[in-house]
Amino acid sequence: MNPFRSPASTIVLIAGVAGILLVLYAWRLPPFATSFELTDNAYVKGYVTTVSPQLSGYIASVPVKDYQVVKAGDVLVKIDDRIYMQRLAQAKGALDAQRATLSNSFQQELSGKAGIASSEAQRKSANATLTRAQQAWDRIVPLAEKGIATSSDVDTARATLEQARAGVDQAIAAIEVSRETLATTIGSRAGLEASVRSAEAAVQLAQIDLDNTVITAPDDGTLGEIGARLGQYVTAGTQLMAIVPKDVWVIANFKETQLDGMQVGQPVTFSVDALRKAVLKGRVERFSPAAGSEFSVIRPDNATGNFTKVAQRIGVRVSIDPDQPQAASLVPGMSVEVRVNKAAAPQGMP
Template sequence: MKNKIGIIVVLILIAVFAVIAFKWIKHRMEYVITDAVFVETNNLSNISFKRVSGKIIKFYKKEGDKVKKGEILAKIDPKDYVLQLEKIKKEINSLIFKKQALEEKKDRINKQIDKNIQIVKISLKENKKLQDSLLSQIKGIDSRLSQLKKDRERFLNLVNKDLAPRRKLEEIETNIDVLSSQKEALLAKLEQLKLQKQSLNEKVKLTKIKKLQIKEIESEISSLSSKINSLRKSKEDIENLIEYTKLRAPFDGVIAKRFKSVGEIVSSGVPVFAIYPLNDIYIKVLLEETKLKGVKIGNKAIIHIDAYPDEYFEGVVYEISPAAASKFALVPRDITAGEFTKVAQRIPVKIKIIRGKIELLKVGMGGEVEIEKK
């Protein structure tokens, strides 16, 4: 009885082993298995400070941290740029004050010129009216004097011949004297009006000179405006430099490497971080050429990462290199001398991860891949 039980147990074990062996052989026939596996990315970017240099005073992220686009990663001391900004701000404010003072002066002179022009125009108009009135009066007096002088000549002849009384002649001469005095007074007033007109014309000339002064002020204002605009551009540039003292993430990703430490002096363009986008991670497989048969684009792949043995990752083949990895080595093998040892070449295969916690993966991790064969 015991022998029968023993035989049954052996047969069961043989059957179990046969099933396991069958499954193992079947799996080996359906899948290509290799451990030449690495987590890779196409876009590992070195991040550096732009246009600024100085001492790093703070890091906000460390290696392995996830970052969002625009997040601050590190900062250098902005003190020198802040001092430059304050200096330019003071210069701008000083020039703006000068410009405002000149504009006020220009407005004041303009108002004065407008007022003077208005007064001069009214005065010239009034002067002309008075001169015309005086000339009209003088013309009337000249006409009357001419007539009186003719009457005096006529009465003088009559008086000499005793044909008219002398009293009449004296009356005419008195009228001539009165009119002559009136004419002299009017001529004096006319001369005063002419002098007044000359004075008004001088004021017009002074007004023109003040207009030239305004042009000079406008030219100075324009020059100050140009300087202010130039300084404002410099101010904007320095404000940008101050913003550049904050190193920001260019995209969503993961910090792969930090090259500098707090207190180090860095120059513009020197790498501070290496960062890669999380959604750009893929699995790179260096597959032996002897295992390449049946591996096609679109084939399913099961990925095992050494760091996470309990995590399941699944992917698909999306690229198979047309050349062996050895062709891209920095120092390719020289076989022209006839020295040659046959070695199985490895073909780079890229696998896109479609399932699993991709955020756990870090560039450079290793593992094992099983690629379905078709």
């Protein structure tokens, strides 16, 4: 009796052959060997920018809505700016006061130079007085020795000479005082100029704070859900909304055993679940520098006794070819299935 004629034997045979074929297909062995690598561990990625204020205050206006398309520079949120306007006015007033003080320093310099000139003139006058007093003394001394001049005249001439000498010393001292005053005025000017620069910086900071009360879109894109509410008190870093620019790409996480022969520039096709499995084209752009497990918060510790080898995933970034109408419908987070032809020659990136 032929054992393969029984139904049970036939079923077992078919199941065995199917199992072998399944294993060959899973391991891409002949006759299922192929140059294409496929993964469904892939997603559309993009930049998601969280919009937050840089200062505190009450929200005065929210002129945008959920999922609205915006352009760079469009106003998203306005914060009550009354306090910041007054701070700017206060900073400008302090700047004007510092500039006035600096201007007064230049006037003091001119006054100091004039004081030096006046002291020089006084010294010349004192020198002239001293010369006359010295001449009078030189004349009266011989007369006193001959007994012609009285002792009163000699005393007067001596006192006049001493007074003239003191006047010269006083004039010289006045010149030194004027010069020191001028040097002090000029020396303190560097501090006054620094105070002016500090006040100017304070004005600029106040102006920046005032400008930051108006929050604008940093780039073209589409808004997510609006978290800001009219009258809400916000602080620096409060998440108000998110904006998603139009630039997107695909991150495909291939097993490390699939990467052999995969190169930058090779053509890629990927189907998008949300677009009824529509197929789009792209290029391998670059490879992750490490396996995904290396970027996890809790990294695996393989130095244990119960280690089990698991094929790691390596991220592959795929750029999307331009001029594909359906590419405009791609948004970050969509699931895709990526297919790379490792036999194809790498091509220039678009």
